[in-house]
Amino acid sequence: MGGNSFGTLFRVTSFGESHGPGVGCVVDGCPAGLLLSAEDIKRDLVRRRPGHDGAAPQERAGVSSRNEEDEPEILSGVYEGKTLGTPIAVLVRNKDPRPDDYDYLKDLYRPGHADWPWEAKYGFRDHRGGGRSSARETVGRVAAGAIARAFLVSQGIEIRAWTSQAAGVDAPEPGMPESDAFDWNEIENNPLRMPDKAAADSALEKIKNLGAQGDSAGCTVSCIALNLPPGLGEPVFDKLDARIAAAMLSLGAAKAIEFGSGFAASKGRGSETNDCLTPPTDFAGELPPGVPPISFRSNNAGGVLGGLSTGAHLRFTVAFKPVPSIAMRQETIDRRGGKVEIANRGRHDVCVAPRVVPVVEAMCALVLADFVLLKRSDRAF
Amino acid sequence: MGGNSFGTLFRVTSFGESHGPGVGCVVDGCPAGLLLSAEDIKRDLVRRRPGHDGAAPQERAGVSSRNEEDEPEILSGVYEGKTLGTPIAVLVRNKDPRPDDYDYLKDLYRPGHADWPWEAKYGFRDHRGGGRSSARETVGRVAAGAIARAFLVSQGIEIRAWTSQAAGVDAPEPGMPESDAFDWNEIENNPLRMPDKAAADSALEKIKNLGAQGDSAGCTVSCIALNLPPGLGEPVFDKLDARIAAAMLSLGAAKAIEFGSGFAASKGRGSETNDCLTPPTDFAGELPPGVPPISFRSNNAGGVLGGLSTGAHLRFTVAFKPVPSIAMRQETIDRRGGKVEIANRGRHDVCVAPRVVPVVEAMCALVLADFVLLKRSDRAF
Amino acid sequence: MGGNSFGTLFRVTSFGESHGPGVGCVVDGCPAGLLLSAEDIKRDLVRRRPGHDGAAPQERAGVSSRNEEDEPEILSGVYEGKTLGTPIAVLVRNKDPRPDDYDYLKDLYRPGHADWPWEAKYGFRDHRGGGRSSARETVGRVAAGAIARAFLVSQGIEIRAWTSQAAGVDAPEPGMPESDAFDWNEIENNPLRMPDKAAADSALEKIKNLGAQGDSAGCTVSCIALNLPPGLGEPVFDKLDARIAAAMLSLGAAKAIEFGSGFAASKGRGSETNDCLTPPTDFAGELPPGVPPISFRSNNAGGVLGGLSTGAHLRFTVAFKPVPSIAMRQETIDRRGGKVEIANRGRHDVCVAPRVVPVVEAMCALVLADFVLLKRSDRAF
Amino acid sequence: MGGNSFGTLFRVTSFGESHGPGVGCVVDGCPAGLLLSAEDIKRDLVRRRPGHDGAAPQERAGVSSRNEEDEPEILSGVYEGKTLGTPIAVLVRNKDPRPDDYDYLKDLYRPGHADWPWEAKYGFRDHRGGGRSSARETVGRVAAGAIARAFLVSQGIEIRAWTSQAAGVDAPEPGMPESDAFDWNEIENNPLRMPDKAAADSALEKIKNLGAQGDSAGCTVSCIALNLPPGLGEPVFDKLDARIAAAMLSLGAAKAIEFGSGFAASKGRGSETNDCLTPPTDFAGELPPGVPPISFRSNNAGGVLGGLSTGAHLRFTVAFKPVPSIAMRQETIDRRGGKVEIANRGRHDVCVAPRVVPVVEAMCALVLADFVLLKRSDRAF
Numbered sequence A, B, C, D: 001m002g003g004n005s006f007g008t009l010f011r012v013t014s015f016g017e018s019h020g021p022g023v024g025c026v027v028d029g030c031p032a033g034l035l036l037s038a039e040d041i042k043r044d045l046v047r048r049r050p051g052h053d054g055a056a057p058q059e060r061a062g063v064s065s066r067n068e069e070d071e072p073e074i075l076s077g078v079y080e081g082k083t084l085g086t087p088i089a090v091l092v093r094n095k096d097p098r099p100d101d102y103d104y105l106k107d108l109y110r111p112g113h114a115d116w117p118w119e120a121k122y123g124f125r126d127h128r129g130g131g132r133s134s135a136r137e138t139v140g141r142v143a144a145g146a147i148a149r150a151f152l153v154s155q156g157i158e159i160r161a162w163t164s165q166a167a168g169v170d171a172p173e174p175g176m177p178e179s180d181a182f183d184w185n186e187i188e189n190n191p192l193r194m195p196d197k198a199a200a201d202s203a204l205e206k207i208k209n210l211g212a213q214g215d216s217a218g219c220t221v222s223c224i225a226l227n228l229p230p231g232l233g234e235p236v237f238d239k240l241d242a243r244i245a246a247a248m249l250s251l252g253a254a255k256a257i258e259f260g261s262g263f264a265a266s267k268g269r270g271s272e273t274n275d276c277l278t279p280p281t282d283f284a285g286e287l288p289p290g291v292p293p294i295s296f297r298s299n300n301a302g303g304v305l306g307g308l309s310t311g312a313h314l315r316f317t318v319a320f321k322p323v324p325s326i327a328m329r330q331e332t333i334d335r336r337g338g339k340v341e342i343a344n345r346g347r348h349d350v351c352v353a354p355r356v357v358p359v360v361e362a363m364c365a366l367v368l369a370d371f372v373l374l375k376r377s378d379r380a381f
Helices: A038-047 A099-105 A115-122 A128-133 A135-154 A184-189 A197-212 A240-249 A353-377 B038-047 B099-105 B115-122 B128-133 B135-154 B184-189 B197-212 B240-249 B353-377 C038-047 C099-105 C115-122 C128-133 C135-154 C184-189 C197-212 C240-249 C353-377 D038-047 D099-105 D115-122 D128-133 D135-154 D184-189 D197-212 D240-249 D353-377
Strands: A011-016 A022-028 A072-074 A088-093 A158-166 A219-226 A254-259 A314-320 A330-334 A339-342 B011-016 B022-028 B072-074 B088-093 B158-166 B219-226 B254-259 B314-320 B330-334 B339-342 C011-016 C022-028 C072-074 C088-093 C158-166 C219-226 C254-259 C314-320 C330-334 C339-342 D011-016 D022-028 D072-074 D088-093 D158-166 D219-226 D254-259 D314-320 D330-334 D339-342
Touching: A011 A135, A011 D022, A011 D088, A022 A135, A022 D011, A038 A072, A038 A135, A038 A353, A088 A135, A088 D011, A115 A128, A128 A135, A135 A158, A135 A353, A158 A184, A158 A197, A158 A353, A184 A197, A219 A353, A240 A254, A240 A314, A240 A353, A240 B240, A240 B254, A254 B240, A314 A353, A353 C353, B011 B135, B011 C022, B011 C088, B022 B135, B022 C011, B038 B072, B038 B135, B038 B353, B088 B135, B088 C011, B115 B128, B128 B135, B135 B158, B135 B353, B158 B184, B158 B197, B158 B353, B184 B197, B219 B353, B240 B254, B240 B314, B240 B353, B314 B353, B353 D353, C011 C135, C022 C135, C038 C072, C038 C135, C038 C353, C088 C135, C115 C128, C128 C135, C135 C158, C135 C353, C158 C184, C158 C197, C158 C353, C184 C197, C219 C353, C240 C254, C240 C314, C240 C353, C240 D240, C240 D254, C254 D240, C314 C353, D011 D135, D022 D135, D038 D072, D038 D135, D038 D353, D088 D135, D115 D128, D128 D135, D135 D158, D135 D353, D158 D184, D158 D197, D158 D353, D184 D197, D219 D353, D240 D254, D240 D314, D240 D353, D314 D353
Parallel strands: none
Antiparallel strands: A011 A022, A022 A088, A072 A088, A158 A219, A219 A314, A254 A314, A254 B254, A330 A339, B011 B022, B022 B088, B072 B088, B158 B219, B219 B314, B254 B314, B330 B339, C011 C022, C022 C088, C072 C088, C158 C219, C219 C314, C254 C314, C254 D254, C330 C339, D011 D022, D022 D088, D072 D088, D158 D219, D219 D314, D254 D314, D330 D339
């Protein structure tokens, strides 16, 4: 089938291998009349590459030194600075390919990577930098997400993600009411995109040490979406949380997701985890006649009930495994079935934490843009 | 859009409200020539209703007393005991509806339920037993899952789920190598479907106490799929884990999912979490020429790499929040926006644990059946 | 894959074999709040069975005598007479099955029917009355179309079809301006649903003679949709005419379709076939700011330009081949590859003309309902 | 929604405006291991531009002089000359844009074009050369079709199209048995792609005269597909003929399609139009056990019964209206709703006939490639 398209009305199709001519996407279904430029897309692509000219002054401890400019070119769908309602194709050329760096991997299957099952599936693969299963594939996601975000902003919706844990160091929770330790402005100020400088410093130290040992670190990324109208989601299968979960688990190193209090809720009691309804404080969203605005006294549900947005903040956390490419020696198998040892060379992040943050936002934006459009067909009148 | 269809080639469309004429499904794309009878479907529907004539002798502590026979009728797609390749429609009549029981809920929005966002979305709802957002909707899923499972069995694939935690009591892990405490045969022998009698007894005691207090309990359900061929999944969006995550988060009370070592992996190191490849022990699955069979020394990945099955067991755990319908008084809002108190009456489970186990298996079966068919188009020759 | 679902936002899934327990459909995506009852559906089902209690007093010359009541039961999606926004499942039981009538066909492949390719595809078929490839399958389409039509009526859109040719006898064209011979009211007054009594009498006479000879007749059905807003359709693949064409060619005996002046236009000149724009006379439809209302001086385009509705009437004609089941002897092949002769028995129409008219309307309604909903996502603001 | 994707397993997404940076496509789901190069794609693109370096020595009477090289660049999905199973993105830069040529159209709605309904839909359009509704959009289709054709050839399937009528001049039918006048080799030898030199000469003369008058001509294109396995198609909605019809009516100037004897059949009798089955002569295709190979004594059905390929040649004809851009003066409306006169300037074909032939083949190839893959899921064993 492919499986490289995502969404129903706001639909992205992604393409590209790590060391082919380029990576990119086609966004079909973006409504017409939206202001959009290549700069809007580049802004998010830059955030995907911290440590270079990005917003976060990366100290390079944890991040690959592959130095690509990632210049997005809009090939179609935009005229005189506005979206036409036609497909928006975006191309980013691969500029810094050193495919020879990967020759030693040609006949090996790296532990923790898709090499072996990919070859079992297709009988054939582009081994250079992981080919299609490289993190470079997320360039297309981020470009598409930037377009989705432009649409969402026009609807008043905002998305924010951050590193909530890295190398075992937890960041504070944003909380409800707001936690003092959590600082929204800090997120883009430190190399790990954590909302607390002390936590970031501590985690960065650990990541450096792991990198020095030739090892790698895992992390979690949390995300919040503000000002969602209630009723986003299409039960019973295309629920808001179901689609967000699919979006996040489609990311390379993602291994888990939880909404609201998640796993903790599974050990709790109903009387604790139910979020009671109260008269509205700052309810956002238009309602059909006869439906009163409400608020919730807590948000254990993470802003989703029955697969629909509730009007409270959408809130979820994604767990990422440690980067599988490590310099330490590992046993594996080669193409002839023989035992071999491998020690990864080349440019690799130690932790996906800072770079995956805008990717999480992008995927969240894609899901929400689709549901905002789908919601327009809810009612006959 | 609806959102009531799931799958690409093996595709289920679900229908029905809790207190309407019936619930059911249409399965389109089930291959022709498969043996199938209403009995095959009923077998799984019975497991969805432990405590009655089901496999698990439920003591009714934790389970609703709604006593419905759930007789599936196959309306189409099967002739002389074999699937025709045409849509298989299954209808289960609702037999024990006491809609008047729900009159007191008509103008209220229950905490922890979809009542309010549902009404915000559609401007209108069937309040009786939650209408379409009732757990009774899973009848259609289980019926479809039974058909998927019949197909998977024909391909040698097996799926097993169990309650891995309930009311805070953990069951042992199946482990690799096998844990002594984990007993596959015990699962269907106790009312909670836990793989360990002592854990089940302890959890059941806690559930009873919570029920007596008018409260409820959460749980986790784990699931394993055996004998998967490598290469199931369609990157980069329809990855095996992405679709499983969507399937599971589309279940009513599900709040989280993790694959393999999941959240724990996010705190670990690459050298620990990478599953090294070794020569094969009991590799299952046909491979294209030139691809050697392999095994993994551990299964932290939960059987998925790069969104593709690896040939190791697929392994994931889903977290369910406590049942939101509780007899304790809670504050909420009514249709006019006024504050009211609510204490749920009627028939409600205290914990979804035993009944949701076959639903998890059903959703897993639907995902796998679809990917097994999709896999047939991987290669040109 | 199945292939038994149609539509994106307003989506029907059809099921059922001719001699199985029943036929029906699930409509997913019908907006909430629409008035709907089983009577609304039955009204169109009755029109599918002229000659009985239907609107057209069929003289049975051309129509099968299979006498089924076709009582639709709404299984879900409607509460207190209004659509819920959830899937609407409709079941019609098969009541008059005489499967033994078909025993002589069990091992034969009938000329002009799907018997042989069906068996080549699935290796297996339900031979009774054509199984899934029977015209009885259109019950599900008509039921779904009735729901679509209820939605379209709420949007001011009307659909009318009629027999424009039968057994070689042409009916007058509605024309622009209106033709005198074409009488909208006559359509449901004669057994063939032709807009002219004299034409209907003449065609009916020919059909009777063909039936007496054991032969059958072809026909064309024309359809018009009024009050469409401009801009329905989703270029470049899901154009309005592309989807209508797919809808119509998915009907059993359909072999051709033309829009507006169709094949005649392919022999004409641009200066004749271009429909010039003029100031509006009776323009229907809301327009974005800055777009002037217009009219067309002719409608050779059949109301579609570039795959989008123009605001003029949508107008197309579908050609149906003669009913393949004939009493005359024909040569064919049996299951062992041997030559045999066949003379169809049982109940068969001589011409699909009167019964297929509401089916054409139903399919047109399904396409339009979908595009009306899709149109809601055209613009960002 | 977009509507710029086509197909289920073999799926193309098209992008690009006539005078934007480029046009192209992404093909997702092409099986792995197929030999493919940019040259394979260019070969068909060249055929789309006769009169230049194309196969047909066009005399330029009927064809636009826009002189673009149409160099396809494969951006992804191919490695070492073979398809990877990943999305294949193809980009063709627009090289000869003279957007100023279109300034006089900026505020007009051209008769016979999508200008007005497009603006009514999106509130905004790229007026340069028709923007997305330009015939230049078919570059993406032809590129994708070349990939589909490479796959089909690997399965032994061949597709051939030709101009069967132009400016009212009919070409001979290929017939069954073969007509003497019909010459397969002649098709690519004359500027109109007709299978008969005399007919081509006569039609070309008429087209030149029409062009000289500032007028334009219509045409029909016929297409045949050889060596199809029986059972291609997914009833009841995604039938082979339904999808082919959708594919063809999605082409810019297409107004009608007929399969086999089409409209003629609708005036005939069953005893004439039924294609009787006989023992096989040259049956192509693998059959399940128990299904005998057969042949048909005629092919009025055009190779489709019940929406499935029969094993006989698939055969259909598409009608195209005259090119709407004509130099003669026509009345129309401008953006302020005022009456104006227009006489098209710029580069326009007089007849779509020669250039649309490879586009018809491409769309046919896309449909067939999809169904060949879908067919792999027909049976359980």
